[in-house]
Amino acid sequence: MTTYDRIYAIVRQIPPGQVATYGQVAELAGLIGKPRLVGYALYRVDMADDIPWQRVINAKGEVSHSVLRNGTDYLQRAILEEEGIEFNAKGRVDLKRYRWRPSEALIEQAMGVMGDGGDGEMGRWV
DNA sequence: TGAGTGACTGGAT
DNA sequence: CATCCAGCCACTC
Numbered sequence: 019m020t021t022y023d024r025i026y027a028i029v030r031q032i033p034p035g036q037v038a039t040y041g042q043v044a045e046l047a048g049l050i051g052k053p054r055l056v057g058y059a060l061y062r063v064d065m066a067d068d069i070p071w072q073r074v075i076n077a078k079g080e081v082s083h084s085v086l087r088n089g090t091d092y093l094q095r096a097i098l099e100e101e102g103i104e105f106n107a108k109g110r111v112d113l114k115r116y117r118w119r120p121s122e123a124l125i126e127q128a129m130g131v132m133g134d135g136g137d138g139e140m141g142r143w144v
Numbered sequence: 145t146g147a148g149t150g151a152c153t154g155g156a157t
Numbered sequence: 158c159a160t161c162c163a164g165c166c167a168c169t170c
Contacts, residue, residue, distance in 0.1 A: 057151035
């Protein structure tokens with residue numbers, strides 16, 4: 019079980035029509051404070067894999083652009099719109115409306131990975 | 145093997 | 158709001 023495996027496992031659980039932020043995925047993968055790793059992991063993922071990489075966007079609610087992505091950033095927005103997610107005039111999505119709400123079971127599992135006793139702070143994403 | 149780099153974030157300004 | 162900055166760590170020469 020590698021760091022990337024955990025990241026991919028989380029991303030695969032994001033349902034269609036919803037999005038998660040890099041930081042959110044990082045937390046659930048037991049990588050609090052290391053969202054950059056999520057971005058790096060997604061950069062390496064292949065289009066052919068069954069990983070919904072398009073559902074991961076940055077904390078500002080916009081798709082992160084980079085020349086390294088060779089145009090897949092625009093494709094990402096197109097796919098999300100296909101799933102019913104709306105972008106405003108500034109190219110952002112309303113996170114309050116589309117942000118993925120992980121199940122409690124998943125959160126507890128993440129807590130376990132972190133070796134935490136569980137502080138019951140469930141309200142963070144609600 | 146060590147320095148550079150990046151699909152990022154949160155807090156300060 | 159928008160910017161700037163330091164922290165983070167796997168990966169690549």
